[in-house]
Amino acid sequence: xxxxxxxxxxxxxxxxxxxxSFTIVAILAIKTVISKMVRALCDRKDRxxxxxxxxTPS
Numbered sequence: 001x002x003x004x005x006x007x008x009x010x011x012x013x014x015x016x017x018x019x020x021s022f023t024i025v026a027i028l029a030i031k032t033v034i035s036k037m038v039r040a041l042c043d044r045k046d047r048x049x050x051x052x053x054x055x056t057p058s
Contacts, residue, residue, distance in 0.1 A: 001009075
C-alpha cells in the first residue's frame with residue numbers, strides 16, 4: 001500500500017468517525033428535546049385535568 005493510499009484511508013476513517021460522533025450527538029439532542037416536550041405536554045394535561053375535574057381524594 002502506498003503512502004497516498006494510506007493517507008486517503010486515514011482521511012476516510014477520520015471523516016467516518018466525525019460523521020458517527022455527530023450522528024450520536026444529534027440523536028441524543030433530539031431524544032432530549034422530545035422527552036422534554038413530552039414531559040411539558042404531560043404536565044400541561046395534568047394541570048388541565050386538575051382544573052376541569054378534581055381528582056378523587058386519596
